[in-house]
Amino acid sequence: MGSCGLKNIMIWIRIWIRLLCGPKRAGVSRRLVIERAQRNTLEVYQGYTEQPVRCICEIEDGNAEAKIVETIMPHGYVEMEGKFKPRKGKALVTFGRSQYIRKDLARRFVLRPDGGCPFIHDESAVDGEVYPLAQTWTVNLNRRFYETFEQIDESTVDGLRTFKECMTKLFSSSEVDKYPIRCYKMRKEQVNPELVFVGPRDLMAVFLQDSDVQTYFSISANRHGFKSWSIPKGKWFPRAKNFSWGDDMQEEVVLFTREGNSSMTVMVSRQQFMVEKQLGVKV
Numbered sequence: 001m002g003s004c005g006l007k008n009i010m011i012w013i014r015i016w017i018r019l020l021c022g023p024k025r026a027g028v029s030r031r032l033v034i035e036r037a038q039r040n041t042l043e044v045y046q047g048y049t050e051q052p053v054r055c056i057c058e059i060e061d062g063n064a065e066a067k068i069v070e071t072i073m074p075h076g077y078v079e080m081e082g083k084f085k086p087r088k089g090k091a092l093v094t095f096g097r098s099q100y101i102r103k104d105l106a107r108r109f110v111l112r113p114d115g116g117c118p119f120i121h122d123e124s125a126v127d128g129e130v131y132p133l134a135q136t137w138t139v140n141l142n143r144r145f146y147e148t149f150e151q152i153d154e155s156t157v158d159g160l161r162t163f164k165e166c167m168t169k170l171f172s173s174s175e176v177d178k179y180p181i182r183c184y185k186m187r188k189e190q191v192n193p194e195l196v197f198v199g200p201r202d203l204m205a206v207f208l209q210d211s212d213v214q215t216y217f218s219i220s221a222n223r224h225g226f227k228s229w230s231i232p233k234g235k236w237f238p239r240a241k242n243f244s245w246g247d248d249m250q251e252e253v254v255l256f257t258r259e260g261n262s263s264m265t266v267m268v269s270r271q272q273f274m275v276e277k278q279l280g281v282k283v
Contacts (some may be wrong), residue, residue, distance in 0.1 A: 028216040030195065034283055040207045042199035047280040048256065051189040053096025054149065055163040056182045058141060059086035059175055067170055071137045072119050074272060075246045076105030084138055092167065093139040096157045096183060097275045100130040118169035121162050132162040149184035157183045194257035196279060198270060202249040217255075217265040230264035243267045 037044050064086040071080040084092065101120060109117035110131070116122065121132040139145065154160050160181060168176045197204070207213060208221040219226045225244040241264065246253075252270035257263060 028212050033213055033216050034195070036210055036213060037197050037199075037207055040199070040203050042197050042203055042207055044283040045196040045198065045279045045281065046283055047191060047193040048196055048277045049189055049191050049280070050277045051186045052276045053152070053157055053159075053183060053185045054139075055094050055096055055154075055157060055160055056091050056139070056141070056184060057093070057163070057167045057171075057176070057179070058088070058091035058182070059171060059179050060088040061175065061179075062087045064171065064175065069136055069138065070109075070117070070119055071135060072101065072109065072117070072133060073135060073268075074099055074101050074133060075248075075251070075269060076101060076108075077244050077246065079135075079243075080137060080241070082138075086171075089141050091139050091141050092136050092170075094134045094136050094159060094163050095275065096159050096185075098159045098162060099133045099135055099272075099275075101133040102130055103128075106131050106133075119166050121165045121169075123165075132165075134159075134163045134166040136163075136166070148186060150187050152183050152185045154181065154183040192257065192259060193280075194259075195283070197255040198252065198279075200249065201245060201251045201253050204253050204255060204267075205245060208255075217257075219265055226267075228265045241266070 034044050066083050066085040069080075069082060069084045069092065070078050073079050084090075106117075106120050106122065109120055110122045119134050119136050121134070160183060164176060164181050167181065197207070199207075205221075205223070208217075208219065208226055214221055214226075218229045220229075221227075223245075225242060227240045227242050229240050243266070246269075253267055254270050254273040255265065255267050256273075258266045
């Protein structure tokens, strides 16, 4: 085994032990991370608030065909890809606000020889420089979801139309008519107290090369992006999620902690972050 492979294994073991047994942010002080962020001229904020809206597609037919789901970001990168088997309680979800992807970034998806991409609605956008996008992922519609979200009038949700068109392409018009798209809003505004870091992509990349910063966020970073580690509630082993750097070195990005089934460090563009979140007080 090469030294690079051994190093990766040691990083995985160290992160796993700390996530499983240690306190959150163990070993690295909050003040140190703030100072190093500000040294890289990044902005630091004390948490954020949100009350998001979601569009849900729950195909309850257990005999429905399994589908490949790509979570395509507005900057053209695929955040996640996996097989999805429709059934009651397991759904596809997207943001309530409309999203778009530039046509030059979407080209590799919509021009596929196997029929294009169901998550980019390119049929109705002949003119202009962007296509409507449904950034889609999976969600469990369990008791916790219904305790957190309440159903709302879908006519008030501007992202509904694109999501419905995309789900019709992914499944069929008859399935979407039988199991209509529903919209939900978080019942109460949620406050996340964890630090939020904002700045251009090139400076954020330099910041994340710091070993103490990586330990604080439970990530492993390289020149291509970073891998964020977490342990879902009730599980023993960590899972990792990859985040790739975009090509625009000056794109404003936001690094923050997402709380849910697990606590995970994530990164999105500032534009996407501000769609449904409000930054806290600047540190």
